[in-house]
Amino acid sequence: MFEDRKMETMTAPAGMELVYRRPSTLVDTPMHYCPGCSHGVVHRLIMEVVEETGIQEKTIGVAPVGCSVFAYNYLDVDMQEAPHGRATAVATGIKRVHPDKIVFTYQGDGDLAAIGTGETIHTVNRGESIVVVFINNAIYGMTGGQMAPTTLLGMVTSTTPFGREQPVMGYPLKITELIAHLPGAYFVTRQAVHTTAHVRKAKKALQAAFEYQGHNKGTCFLEFVSNCPSGWKMTPLEANDWLEKNMLPMYPLGDLKVPGRN
């Protein structure tokens, strides 16, 4: 019945109507991510928000270094690819010359919370009115599964083969809690996308963040506790289960800072 996946050419079966399709703002090309990877879900949610709020023409994205370095291949908006860790500095530059545009960064834990910690903190501290999307899967995926700043104690990675040991490698960095303390942060939340209920909440958070950007009152910072089936050496289902049992106790979900509430 459906030879072509392109929405325009797809027709609803007799007696039925379309209730969900991928957003038109997500480029119609297969993504390079591993099966079950959270990146794809977060990409799609961002682009759903961009489509539904009609901001495609004024949105500019910044891609990081890491697995999502190719985000610009999938997100149908103008984009720049930043050096490792510098996405928020690049976004600062864009936003400062185009204060009327919607600017967001998309970064992983290594990019945002290790090599780019300085840029992350100072960008939020300046209260740059941008959206920062932070994917925390506690590992370096692109380079083959090395320890990240957010790697849990005891977690095995290719550079913590005996598990992350605090005396050697320190503690997992809860950078989102750190960010929430900065006066320049306007909206700070931690979400996940491993179940339908979490996906629905995550989308609401993204909708709020993109809307808040128009307030020009500070940075909207969204952490997504994510999986990395390949890096964690698990099936996608095992990874989501492991995330629920191990990541969420360390990185509890919810809003850390909400406009008008804190």
Next chain:
Amino acid sequence: MIKGTIHVSIDICKGCELCIAACPQESLALSEQINKKGYRYAVLIKDNCTGCVNCALVCPDAVITVYREPKSAKKREAVEA
């Protein structure tokens, strides 16, 4: 019950099974065949889909399109019955 169905973009699906776990009706399974990339892909195996969208929401590759009977059609059916 409202009747729905889905369309899966077979060649884009990576067979991660997240949709299968998310389906409250247990309507989904992996195919016996493999797609161009060598993955078994998600298929509807039962006729009980309600078009709840859960599968599409968790799909990392945005391969699922969801259709559903309009609610008004359902009502009409009930009246006619």
Next chain:
Amino acid sequence: MSHKPEQPRLMKGNEALAESALRAGIHAYFGYPITPQSEILEYLTEHGRQYGCVVLQAESEIAAINMIYGAGGAGGRVMTSSSSPGISLMQEGLSYMACAEIPCLVVNVNRGGPGLGTIQPAQGDYFQATKGGGHGDYRLIVLAPSSVQEMADFVFEGFRLAEKYRNPAFILTDGALGQMMEKVILPPAGSLPHPEKPWATVGKPKHRERNILTSLHIESEKMEKVNHRLQEKYTALQREARHEAFQTDDAEVLLVAYGLSARICQKAMELAREKGIRAGVLRPITLYPFPSKAVAGAAEQASNVLVVELNSGQMIEDVKLAVNGRRPVHFKGRMGGIIISPEEVLAEIEHIVEHTQVEHV
């Protein structure tokens, strides 16, 4: 706008450069304090507002260059400045910008190195500026002013070239030119047109393909293609090579020097001529593209070439390539922030002449 000709002013090099940047219509400047260039940041923070220019003190030189990358990529006319150690921190960003072909202007008020070095003037960053500086095969367009007037003028010239070739431009100056005060006539505001930038990331209208600025081309065939395109651009750039010649027509000793050293060499040339030695000076104005033909032509008629730099001998390599073994190429330099005196250069000229005469006997 007034059409009265601009009156000469007495200004510091750094301040003349900063004022000129505002008159060049920069949209944004991102910088970080470092001696001996902090006046540029200070001047712009004070005066930028009147021009509607975004001026931001970044948390580091790394952040500053990446803000430039963002703002320049988004179509802004953008500038940053620093001094040697800070310029080292900017190299990664410059490499990305060269590959993504984002025009901008970067100013290096060179101080003595290596390492933290000294805050005194030097020319030790020639290699870094002209050979790429960061990783990969790329070049910057490098201009070397030798007066406060040129500190102001080359801002316009830098942006003109950067935007024409979609490539970062670079002003390589030094702590002496940045700090000294001289008479300067500033270029009029608004006289540098803003070209169209259809490639900029400004938000994608419905019916245009999205603009992507990246330096990542993971397939080798594509990456090689990008490299070929860059190399073709650098070849085309060669026509922009500029130099200035002083009494080179009859020179038996050809001095080659840029920036501050060129001024010292002019004085040394005068002293030599007073003593009956026909010296001449060739001053490369663009260090990349290097005015090789001009150097080769001037060397042709001299019996010796003397390169003078405030380093251990860096530009001499380009001079030797240009001269290609046809004449002996000598070197005189000072390091560590010490400015060579005209007398030291004269002594070297005299030594060369004596040595040559002995050889001829």
